[in-house]
Amino acid sequence: MTTMTPAVRPANACFSSGPCAKRPGWTPTVLHDAALGRSHRAKIGKAKLKLAIDLTREVLGVPVDYRIGITPASDTGAVEMALWSLLGARGVDVLAWESFGEGWVTDVVKELKLKDARTLKAPYGELPDLAEVNFDRDVVFTWNGTTSGVRVPDANWIPHDRKGLTICDATSAAFAQELDWPKLDVVTFSWQKVLGGEAAHGVIILSPRAAERLQTHTPPWPMPKIFRLAKGGKLIEGIFEGETINTPSMLCVEDYLDALHWAKSLGGVKALIGRADANAGAIAKWVERTPWIDFLARAPETRSNTSVCLKVVDPAVAALPADGQGAFAKALAGLLEKEKIAFDIGSYRDAPPGLRIWCGATVEAADVEALTRWLDYAFALEKGRLAKAA
Template sequence: MTDVHEPAVRPDNPRFSSGPCAKRPGWSLDALCDAPLGRSHRAKPGKAKLAEAIELTRAVLGVPDDYRIGIVPASDTGAVEMAMWSLLGARGVDLLAWESFGKGWVTDAVKQLKLKDARVLEAPYGELPDLSTVDFARDVVFTWNGTTSGVRVPDADWIPADRAGLTICDATSAAFAQALDFAKLDVVTFSWQKVLGGEAAHGMLILSPRAVERLESYTPAWPLPKIFRMTKGGKLIEGIFRGETINTPSMLCVEDYLDALKWARDLGGLEALIARADANAGAIADWVARTDWVDFLAVDPATRSNTSVCLKIVDPRVASLEAEAQAAFAKGLTAALDGAGVAFDIGAYRDAPSGLRIWCGATVETADVEALLPWLDWAFARQIASLADAA
C-alpha cells in the first residue's frame, strides 16, 4: 500500500462514541467516592441522592415546576416504552420515523401494541417527514434528534400549543445539547449515557400535567408489566417522581449522573452545554465545507444534529461501488482510526447508510474534534490507496 504519513497531533481523548459517550473532561473514579454503596436505595442517603438527581435535572434542563421527573428502568428505551404502553390507545396516533430508533417505536405501536388507528409518517435517512402533515388531534410519537441519522427537528414551532393529543418525544441524544421546548412536549425521555456521558441502564421520564391527566383518566386495553405501572387506584404514583424508583437503581450510576449534572451546572448550565456541542459540530462543518470526499447525511443544514454528526462518503471512487463494497470501505477507514488509537466507535449505525458517526456532545472537547479531522483525511487516503492497489 502507498505510504500515507500520519498527522502530527492526536486527540487527547479518542472517545467519540455515540453511546455510551465520553465522560466529562477531568472525570476520574474519585468522582464516585461518595456513592452510598451497600445501602438500600430506599434508605435516607439513597433517597436523598435520587431526589437530588431529579432536582438537578430540573434545574439544568429548565424543566417547568409542574412537570414530573422520574428515574425509570432500561435506559431511554424503557422510558419511551413505559410512556407508549401507558398512554397510547386513548386516541389515534401519528408515528414519525426517519431513522432506526423512530422505526423501533413504530414497530412497538403497530406490531406489539397493535394499535388500530396508527398513522406512520416516514422519511429516508438524511431527511425529515413533512411535519406540516402531522395531526395534533392525535397523539404524536417522535425523536427530537435522530441519533442514527444525524437529523433533528429544527425547533418545536410545528407543534401547536393548543393540541388535543399528547406529544411523546424521545430526546435521548438531544437533552442537554439542544433546546427542548417543554411547553410543546408532554412526555420527554432520555438516558444518562448520552450528552452527559453517564452510565447506562437508567432512563429519565418527564411528564407534563396533560400526560398525568391522561394517566389518571385512561386505562389501556392491554396488561402492563410492573415496571411500566405509574398509577394505582387511578392516581399517579407520586413516589416515582420523588426518587422512589420502581426497581433497584445502581447508586454508583446515580453518583456518576450527579457528578455530570454538577459539572454541567458549574459550567453554566444548558446554555454552556449547547455552546460546547455547537462548537464541536461547527468544527466538523468547517472541515466538511473544505473536504470533497465527505458530506453530511442530513440534507438540510437546518436539521443537522450537533451531537450525533453523521457523514457519508461522496468521493466518486467510493460512491460508484456496490453498497457492500462501500460499507467495507467505511469499515476499513474506521478500523484504521481505531487501530491508530485516535477515534473509537465512529462507524455508522448498523441499520444506517455506511459512513461515519462522530459524537459531538458537550463532554467532548473541541480541540479533540479539531485534532481528529486530519486523521479522517489520513484514513481516507489509506483506504483509497488500498483500492488503487487492489485494482
C-alpha cells in the same frame, strides 16, 4: 490529500454515540461518596435520587409543574413506559426517519396493535413532512435521530392548542439542544448520552397534560410492573420523588450527579449546547473544505450537533456497490481505532454506510479538530489501497 501522519492526536479517543465520553477531567475518584451497599429506599438513597431529579430540573430548565422520574432500562425503558401507559386514548401519529423511530413504529403497530395508528416516514438524511402531522392525535417522535444525524429544527410545527399528547424521545438531544417544554408532554432520555453517564437508567418527564392522561385513561392491555406510573386512577407520586420502580445502581446515580454538577458549574444547558455546537461546527468546517465527505442530513437546519452522521462521497468510493462502500467506511473507522485515535465511529448497523462522530458536550473541540486531520490521513491511505486493487 496526504499520507503524512498527523502530528496531533485527540487527547480522548471516545467518539461513541452511546455510551458517550465521560466529562473532561472525570476519574473514578468522583464516585467516592456513592451510597454503595445501601438501600435505595434508605434515607441516603432517596436523598441522592431526589437530588438527581432536582438537578435535572435545574440544569435542563424543566417547568416546575412537570414531573421527573428515573426509570429502568435506559431511554428505551422510558419510551416504552410512555407508550404502554399513555397510548390508546385516541389515534396516534408515529414519525420515523431512522432506526429508533422505526422501533417505536413497531411497538405501536405490531406490539400494542393500535388500530388507529398512522406512520409518517422519511429515508435516512431527511425528515417526514411535519405539516402532515395531526395533533388531534397523540404524536410520537424522536427529537434527534441518533442513527441518522437528523433532528427537528425546532418545535414551531407543534401547536400550543393540540388535543393529543406529544411523546418525544430526546435521548441524544437533551442537554445539547433547546427543548421547547410547553410543546412537549413526555420527554425521555438516558444518562449515557450528552452527559456521558453510565448506562441502564432512563429519565421520563411528564407535563400536566400527560399526568392527567395517566389518571383518566386505563390501557386495555396488561401493564408490566416496571411500566406502572399510576394505580387506581392516581399517579404513583413517589416515582417523581426518587422512589424508583426497581432497584437503581447507586454507583450510576453518583456518576450522574457528578455530571449534573459539572454541567451546572459550566452554566447549565446553554453552556452544554454551546459546547456541542462548537464540536459540530468543527466537523462542519472540515466537511466544507473536504471534497470526499458530506453530511448524511441533507438540510443544514436539520443536522444534529451530537450524533453527526457522514457519508463518503468521493466518486471512486461512491461508484462501489453498497457492500464495497460499507467496507471502505469500516476500513476508515478500523484504522483509526487501531491507532487509538477514535473509537466506535462507524455508522449504525441499520444506517447507510459511513461514519458517525459524537459531538456532545463532554467532547472537546480540540479533539474533534485533531480527529478531522486523522480522517483525512485514513482516507488517503484507504483510497490508495483502493486504487492499487482496481
